[in-house]
Amino acid sequence: MTLSTDRVSRTADGRLILDGVSLAPLPGAMTGLLGPNGSGKSTLLRLLAGVLAPSHGVVTLDGRPLDGLRRRDIARRVAVVEQQADTLVELSVADVVRLGRIPHRRAWHPPTRADEEAVTAALERTGLRDHASQLWSTLSGGERQRVQIARALAQEPRELLLDEPTNHLDIQHQLDLLNLVAELAVTSVVALHDLNLAAMFCDRIVMLQRGRVIAAGTPRQVLTEDRIADVYGVQVAVTEPGEDGRPHIRVLGTPARRR
Incomplete structure (x- = not known):
């Protein structure tokens, strides 16, 4: 068992943001959330x-x-990587990654050997070991995103939620990051804009439009x-999938031609 939602709705300032969304990610698999800006992806992750x-x-x-669980217990299970993170405190990369160990530490106690081993492993896995002593404020946007992934890994979660994790990353690091997430023994839910990245890496996809689930299933x-045209308003060509069952999407233009 893992995280799930049952007919959840969310209203803010009198506006309906999510409308009866049910989501049941497959344990140990990557579920992608797709949809235009304002479709409710970030709200669903929160x-x-x-x-x-x-x-x-x-x-x-x-x-x-x-809502019946303690925040600390949730934090020991669920790690979150937001679109953008910042801090006014001058922290090193290693210190930011150590923040992922807070749910596992007793109050006012120093880090244990297990804590430091988890931090070191997270830095290694994200290719940040050589940046451990570098100040967070000196990093590029892409490097900061990798540090946030490392912090989440140091948390040793069973569920990992990522909101547009490939923002600010070049193509190579986008692929590296999603390969890393795909290889983790966790249940992951990731909001993406890039349809081809979703097709390449996600086991299941949930597509949202105006706060509702339009479709759910394999890529x-x-x-x-037709569905991409309806939801995104663009004309695309979807290449028939090969042996791996994963399609490729080529954008042809906008507006879409309705059949």
Whole structure:
């Protein structure tokens, strides 16, 4: 069992942001959230993280309502990588990654050997070991995103939520990052804009439009020419998938031609 939502809705300032969304990620798999800006992807991730509460419906972790669990217990299970993170405190890369160990540490106690081993492993896995002593404020946007991934890995989560993690990354680092997430033994839910990255890496895709689930299934089932035209308003050509069952999307132009 893992995180799930059952008919959750979220209203803010009188506006309906999510409308009856049910989501049941496959344990150990990567689920991609797709949809135009304003479709509710980030809000859904915040509901899954327990940062926001649904106006209606319920979010559960292992079948237990999230609002009945302690924040510390949730943080030991669920790690979140936001679109953008910043700090006014001058921290080194290693110190930022150590923040991922806070849910596992006793108050006012120094880091344990297990804490430092988790931090070192996270730095190694994200290729940041040589940057460990570098100040966070001196990093590029892409490097900061990698540090946030390392912090999440140091948390040793079973569920990993990522909101546009490939922003600010060049093509190579986009592929490296999503390869890394795909290889982790975690249940991951990742919001993406790039349809081809979603097709390459996600086991399942949930597509949102105006706060509602338009489609859910494998990349081959969800990423069709007609559906992309309806949701994104662009004309595309979807190449028939090969042996791996993963399609490729080529954007032809806008506006889409309605059939």
